[in-house]
Amino acid sequence: MLELHRVTAGYERRAPVVREVSLTVAAGTSVGLLGPSGCGKSTLARVAALLHRPDAGRVLIDGTEVRGWRHRAPRALRTAVGVVFQQPRLSADPRLRLADLITEPLRATGRRAEIPDRLAELTPAVGLTPDLLGRRPHEVSDGQLQRACLARALVLRPRWLICDEMTAMLDASTTAALVAAVETYRARTGAGLLAVGHDRVLLERWTDRTVEWAELGAGATPRALAKG
Template sequence: MLEARDVTVRYGRQVVLDRVSLRVEPGRVTGLAGPSGCGKSTLARVLALMLRPSGGSVVLDGQAVGRWRQRAPRAQRTSVALLYQQPRLAADPRLTLTEIIAEPLAAAGRPDPERVAALAAETGLTPDLLTRRPHEVSDGQLQRACVARALVLEPRYLICDEMTTMLDASTQAHLVAVVEAYRERSGAGVLAVSHDDALLDRWAHRRVRLGETELGEAAPAPG
């Protein structure tokens, strides 16, 4: 289980999160809702070990997180993957889509061209797109590469921070289906952060509004 326990985040004197607790269970989709500016993305970054909180703790599969970002142990760092809303801010513009997908494997010293090709195909990227750089593809095509990159090391938890907001309905449905297929075969836990209540109603097993109690069970995503 991935847990935030009484997490507080401050930027100077501004309190962005105040003693927030949340759990992401293996094998299930937790939906996180709330208005703009309430701290959803900040909480996502804390849970992804990208931002050290001012107070509280993060517990990953029973082990408290003591270090953050690149200082976190590799086993913890690679257990959680984060998908951002804006793929152009998350992708190196100098890399081809193949290189973007392969980034985590290269960093881990585990090149695996076959896995990269398989994930590219699963996310709907055709071979002619893989040699292109971010400025040569659409937002939807680049987000497909970012989804493949997030899955390439087989994380135990996947945090989707408004990953479908900028996408057309067809691409949105396809990428949700890719994440769902990964969850079902791997038993990974998913945190789906979204303003889209209809999407969370379809996708999440449990939905939480930031700052409130759990909203109860929602219908699981269609297969």
């Protein structure tokens, strides 16, 4: 279970962008978080991904309360969550070739021996061809780079995946391919998914339930929209 209880977060304590928001994603399920640009949903996604410390509230992963954030989070919790952001060029080191970008988390966690097998498995899973692996971000399209970023998010086999506007900048065919790759991974592993976005049609078709941002907050019961 991924649980966020009465989370308040922002970048200045006097002006939080998220106020007392609660949200739960059960293991093996997918939840869409729907809201307009600028409402704070990306900040909440960063809190859920252990990348941003909240000012107040609690985050629990499989019953364990998170007390450290970013590199201070215990490795077992930090590697349990994979995240894909909206703009791949802002989340990819421009100096790295795609093969190194994808396998960077393995090197960082001392699992270099797994690199050949994971690269061979993930490259076709996200729709990358072998000739692209030797290229750097400026030598590939946004869609190709986002495929590599998805592979990087999956390389440590996370139990939870957070997709923050993952397909917002992509065409319909690339969007469909990335969603299919996520769902194939989830079907094989039972991973939970939090998909954040403002595209109602996509979220309702992709996820088990879609929650309106406006319904989140202290004492509020999120309204789940019917899938379809």
